[in-house]
Amino acid sequence: MSSPIQQAQSAPATSAPALAPERPVVWPRRTVRTLANGLQVVLAESRAFPKITAQLYFRGGNAAVALKNPGLAEMTSAVVRTGTTSRTSRQIEEDLRRIGAGLGAHAGADSSSISAAGLAEFSGELLELIADLARNATFPQEEFEREQRQRYEELKIERTTPGFLAGERLRRVLFGPHPYAIVAPTLEQVEAYTRDQLVEFYKRYYVPTDSLLIVVGDFSAAAMMEQVEKIFGGWSAPKPEGQKSTEPPRASGRRVYLVDRPGTVQTQVLAGNVAVTRRDPDWFRAVLANSIYGGAFHSRLVMNIREQKGYTYSPRSSLNALREYGYFSVSAAVRNEVAAATLTEIFYEMDRMRSLPVSADELESARNYLTGVFSLGVATQDGLVGQLSIVYLDRLPEDYLESYRQRISALSAEDVLAAARRHFDSANAQIVMVGDRAQIGEQAALFGAVTAYDAQGKEIR
Amino acid sequence: MTKLSKHLHIPVEHTTLSNGLRVVASPDRSAPFVTVGVYYQIGFRLEPRGRSGFAHLFEHMMFQGSENAGKMEHIRLINSSGGLLNGTTNYDLTNYFEAVPSNALERVLWLEADRMRALKVDDENLRNQRDVVKEEVRVNVMNQPYGGFPWLDLPPVAFRNWPNAHNFYGDFADLDAATLGDVRHFFRTYYAPNNAVLVMLGDLDPAEAFKLAKRHFEKIPAAPPPPRADTSEPPQESERHGEVSETLGPLPAIAIGYTMPSRESPDWYAAGIVERVMHGGRAGRVFRKLVLEEQIAVDADGSADLLDTNGPTQMVSRIFHKPEFTSEGAVAIYDEIIDEMQRKGIPSDELEPVKVKFRSDFYSMLEGGMGSYMPRFGLMHYLACFTLFDGDPDRVNTVLDGFLNVTPGQAQAFAQKYLVPKNRAVLFRRPPAQRTPGAPLVGGAR
Structure with a gap:
């Protein structure tokens, strides 16, 4: 045993103080409503900072297309932010900055999402921008090609990253014929993406039915629900068909x-x-x-x-x-x-x-x-x-x-x-x-x- | 001056104990948790020569046990109270922090006081953590594409004074040379209450929290003020260049660093805004030009650690470009961005939105700042930095005004004065084999 490196002599309490009585956790109250178009809306007030955070989820992600077009959902989400019927790519980015917001569009295995966080004072514009991307994305050809090339180069980097390579291989091994087996495309698969495939994915999965909008922030829930109704209520599209699933293999032995x-x-x-x-x-x-x-x-x-x-x-x-x-x-x-x-x-x-x-x-x-x-x-x-x-x-x-x-x-x-x-x-x-x-x-x-x-x-x- | 940051007011109370420990409290009773940080004014810039990486290795040792809480006890006591903890080593400070349910506040203070008063470590702990740190360096630097880029690559190119220019993670030989004697000496020199600040925020009553702080910390004796390393840089006469080889990643990368004005000087505020004109994602001029318009780069962004450093620091642009372009060519395009800003300035219809985003990002940092898992990390961090470096934690409520009041004229003047070759360093990180120039891989040529 070593002796402690003392700053000098003093007489401290020698054992950890007991915990004080617990204060109850107050869970944020939620307002939940499903709009007539099938979009489920979940609102929660969180008023410590004058901010708002919103995320719109669609129940179609990379797994929905993994067996045909690995990574297509992720590619679609990358291009979704690059143009709508009323905004160019540059306008979208400038509009975001003007309202102090950051935007993310991503796809996981089971869902695709568009999220934005910014100042509460601009909550209407922020939600309108999300709705615009969800409904009116135009997938400009040149933006698609640029993003495709970027994805290609990013993927080359991912394939030199140990954590990525390990995760990719484990998913293959564990899930076999199930789409969860595939977490990323090959370089050749990225090269083979076409704009039409993205548009098709977008039309099929970026729909209000069965989708989910979560908004958290410095607002009153009643007023926010009204705003959401106004912005997202008029949107309609057919519900995507369900997927048939395959079972993952049962492993036997290491x-x-x-x-x-x-x-x-x-x-x-x-x-x-x-x-x-x-x-x-x-x-x-x-x-x-x-x-x-x-x-x-x-x-x-x-x-x-x-x-x-x-x-x-x-x-x-x-x-x-x-x-x-x-x-x-x-x-x-x-x-x-x-x-x-x-x-x-x-x-x-x-x-x-x-x-x-x-x-x-x-x-x-x-x-x-x-x-x-x-x-x-x-x-x-x-x-x-x-x-x-x-x-x-x-x-x-x-x-x-x-x-x-x-x-x-x-x-x-x-x-x-x-x-x-x-x-x-x-x-x-x-x-x-x-x-x-x-x-x-x-x-x-x-x-x-x-x-x-x-x-x-x-x-x- | 307009008061633009009236939207948010953070309550801040502070006091100094008789041993010199500065204590800051900021109540917010909306949820039953507290965030606590102990910040020491010692970072990797100030570590002893011949002991590169020591400040960080020492940070690991602070989790190895103290007189009344043995090895793993700190971690176990925090985790089993329902909380999280960590520590980080920075340029000019090292911090230790916890987020816990508020009923564990006193327990956290007791633990932090115990290790400030009497760290208890032995050779076995030191050997163990030296091994752990080496694996940390391997996983984050040596076995990662672009590991250490550019935070470890750029300082040796940009700076001439060892405290600013050495390997902050540590050469393995220096890590091996560290002894328990070094640990003791470092602890006695820098880990005294008068070289630290304690920040407590969240579900607490400031008067009560000060009483607890006094109970647990006030008997820890002060030490002679530690020596301050001279971090000044000799005047730079010309642009500096360096090259590092990238062994794993396929793309050439570039880091361009400009040395920033000193903390809280008038130009410092302009720096903060101009940096966000340059960077800040896809609307930033660097991304727009290099990725969207010229399509030379795959990614381009940057940052400057202005608020939490207290010595020479750089605004750094990071560019990953396509292999068919040369790094020199990419820099030439980058220079067009700088040149235009110097000649034409930044129009207010660009500057004003940047300020809105600046304010928004500042609030986000206060709310989280380290991912969502450590609530109010940023508020704690800034309160500590404003206390350590400026002697005034309430700067958290006023610092925004300085940035939001920057005029187009000040921004242009800053660009002309600071974004110049003799104030910058350029680093190329090159993969061994680059593809033949001019051969596109995908896109139009298919």
Whole structure:
């Protein structure tokens, strides 16, 4: 033991002060209405700053077209902001700046969205701009070509990024024939996009029916609802057809997928298995188990491979919920010599979660952590929009926010054990390693049959 | 002067304890959480020579335990109170911060006071965190495309004085050379209450919060004021150039840095506005010209750390361009933007919208500023910076006026005086193999 480096003598309190009585969390009141055109509108007042944050979601994302045109939803969202029937690309950007707003248009696996945040005093103009992009985008050919080339170059950069390569490979492995398997296009697929494909996607999915508008900010909900009605009420379009889904494969036994990047100084490790969605009755149990395993700074995995062994800076496990399926994953970027040792510890901690109940202290800590952090997460407009989008996009129970804390607090060590056994599928985990095959190939082979790929996703021998 | 920032008033109260610790409180009782930060006026600029990266390594050591809260206890106590914590090392400051439900306020203060009073670390902790920091450097710099671009690349080109010009993340040899003796010395020199500010905001009563601060911090003795490194730069005579090779990413990248006027000088406000005319996304002149109009670049943006630095700092433009163009050619087009601004100034129908966006971005920073997970990080950060560097946390309520009152004349004068070759550094980050010039990959030529 070392002696403390004292600033000098003084007599401090030697143990942590007890927590004061908790102040109740007041959940933001929501106003929810579905307009005649099928657009669901969710409003929440958040008045600490004179700002407004709005996000319009469509229930069609990259997965809807992944088997035919990977990444087409993302490409569509990139071009959506470059022109409408009444505004040029430059006007859109200047209008945004004039009202102090920033705009984002993106597509994930399950949805596409247009979001904007700016000053509350310009809320009408901000919503009108979102509506204009959603209804009247013109996809100018030259803007499309420029954005296409940009996407091409961005993709080249992504394919040199270890985290991207690992995530891409794991999704392929876990989801097989399901569209969730494909997170990004190839360079050739980007080159093959046409403007017409974007327009078709836009016409089909950028419609009010079944879509969701969330507005959070410094406004009164009643007046805002009126404004929203006025701006979005007259919009109508047919509802897109539903998709038929394929089941992801059932993994049997560990396998290793090595993405070879000669000469790199670090190995990105990522392992995982198909798990649950937020609608699954097991969701909260799995969330708590994940938090104890590797989902928080004080978790077992961080203690082990960072704070005791110094293998890595940023170990992390997470439960990733997509709309139809979810998956559990654990990642760490480690020096090459300890790639196998890291996997050994990853599985050791997983198996420990599956073998023994967590201690009462650990359970209590993790429950407090999750419930506290959940309340912090809705304390910014951005965070609140994010939480609300989870509730309404996934069609979770209306009291999801309000009941989250109670549901987590009611869980026991047995719940955690059961969730770990069911959802941390250590024996059948699929393992991705991104690194220099010459340095880590032998270590990889310790964990199962190895298939190797290059950074473009081509299998190599 | 017009008072344009009347829209938002942040309540600010502050006091100084007898040991010199400055304490700032800002109540907002709308939600039951508090954000707490302890800021020390020591950043990587001031770390000792031969110990590059030490300020950051030391920041890691502050999580390794103190007299009454051993290794991992800080983290466990904050997390199990329902809160988040982190720390960052900057040019002129190092901060440690927590966001927690408000019933944990005193616990947070106790923990922060314990490590300010008596850090307790050993050789094993030091070895462990040295390994962790090396992996941090590998994951963020050595194994990332454009890792460290341009925050690690540009200073050695732009500056001549070691405090401004060295490797802030640290050479591995210097990290290896760090000893527990260095840790002790650094702690005693810089981590005294009179070199720090404590910020508490959110669901609290300022009088009550000051009482708690006094209870936990006031007995920590002051230390002699730490030496201030001389961060002044010798006058620059001509444009500076540097080149770094990019080993992973496929595109050539360029960083162009102009050294900014000193903090709170009249030109400093003009700098803040002109920087947003240049950058700030797709409406910015740099993006418009290089990405949209000339289509040389794939991405182009930039920034300047004006509010949270207190020494030589640069406005930096970052450009990633298509491989069929030369970096020199891209800079020539960039220079047209500068030239036009110097000759014609910035019309008020461009300047006024930039100011609206500036105000909006300032509020967003106050509200979040570190992603949505750490509410009010920006408010805490600015309150601390205005206290440490300007001695007045209430600047958070007035600083906007200085920026919003910049006139077209001042903006043009700034551009003419500061955006000149002998005030800038240009850095090329080049991939080893660039494609043949003139061969488009997609687009019109297909």
